[in-house]
Amino acid sequence: MMGDFHFIRPLWLLALAPALLVWWLLRHHTDPAQPWRGIIAPHLLPHLLGGRDHQARFIPLDLIAIGWVLSAFIIAGPSWRREPTPFAEDTAALAIVIRVSPSMETEDVLPSRLARATEKVHDLLALRPGAKTSLIAYSGTAHVVMPLTSDAGIINTFAQALNAKVMPREGDVAAEALQLAEKSLEEAGSGSILWLTDSIAPEQSTSLTQWRSKSDYDVRVLAPLLPGTELTALKANARPVRADFTALAADDSDVQSLARLAKFSDVSAHDTTGRWRESGYFLTPILALLMLPFFRRGWMVPTAAR
Numbered sequence: 001m002m003g004d005f006h007f008i009r010p011l012w013l014l015a016l017a018p019a020l021l022v023w024w025l026l027r028h029h030t031d032p033a034q035p036w037r038g039i040i041a042p043h044l045l046p047h048l049l050g051g052r053d054h055q056a057r058f059i060p061l062d063l064i065a066i067g068w069v070l071s072a073f074i075i076a077g078p079s080w081r082r083e084p085t086p087f088a089e090d091t092a093a094l095a096i097v098i099r100v101s102p103s104m105e106t107e108d109v110l111p112s113r114l115a116r117a118t119e120k121v122h123d124l125l126a127l128r129p130g131a132k133t134s135l136i137a138y139s140g141t142a143h144v145v146m147p148l149t150s151d152a153g154i155i156n157t158f159a160q161a162l163n164a165k166v167m168p169r170e171g172d173v174a175a176e177a178l179q180l181a182e183k184s185l186e187e188a189g190s191g192s193i194l195w196l197t198d199s200i201a202p203e204q205s206t207s208l209t210q211w212r213s214k215s216d217y218d219v220r221v222l223a224p225l226l227p228g229t230e231l232t233a234l235k236a237n238a239r240p241v242r243a244d245f246t247a248l249a250a251d252d253s254d255v256q257s258l259a260r261l262a263k264f265s266d267v268s269a270h271d272t273t274g275r276w277r278e279s280g281y282f283l284t285p286i287l288a289l290l291m292l293p294f295f296r297r298g299w300m301v302p303t304a305a306r
Helices: 010-029 060-075 113-126 152-160 174-186 202-214 228-237 253-261 280-295 301-305
Strands: 093-099 133-138 142-149 191-196 218-223 244-247
Touching: 010 060, 060 280, 093 113, 093 152, 093 174, 113 152, 113 191, 113 253, 133 152, 133 174, 142 152, 142 174, 174 191, 174 202, 202 228, 218 228, 218 253, 244 253
Parallel strands: 093 133, 093 191, 191 218, 218 244
Antiparallel strands: 133 142
16 A cells, blocks of 8 residues: 555665755756856846757756666665565465255255365365365364365365264354364465355354454355255355355356455465565666667767867
């Protein structure tokens, strides 16, 4: 943001003082009217002095001074935004939260809601090669199935093995699962949460509101193709989380959208360790244009003659 505007190397701005001083002294020295000032009335000087020297309002010396000022400004390093360190990952971490309950094994979405959810996880990971991902499963209890890892294969293996029988008990502890997701993202410093569920228990409202008040991680719900009443109830119960919704699609448009949304880390939002981005380089073409007239034969002759 422009409110963060500053110079990375502000001491280089001190070079502006000698630039302006030298320019003023040379301009003063090359002024053909200077010897006559104080001798001839100022209103008569323009009529008594003539020739090319007097008529020149813009001389090579002026371009040199402008180039000097611009160079000092560029070297000082104007900046107002951060960028990742050279070896930082440019792909945000992702915590995947899946509800593993008997309702997720309903076969209204073939082969089942849970199976389709795990297929979407596989497709999404394929679009995020090398990105760190964690997997959290919950029902009546919440568990970190796999902490952050860049091994998509192991995430897929554990996701496909999920079923309601492996969960200790039935229920809904969505808020606890989101807390585990947030903890898994703390290692990466930034990222987002993908929540795959077909319902949220109304009694989770208070816990979800409390979690949301303390967390600023983005949450997106990937919902199965639910009947209208179930989808309406899901969106209403997810309101405390202020989550965005993506409907499960028959093609890969849903995972393509999710991959774009979660691809790049927002450095300014969660990371203040990145270095400041140099922005002075964008002014170098202007500096090059200022130097073009010096390639013209005879451009410096009038100044040298003075």
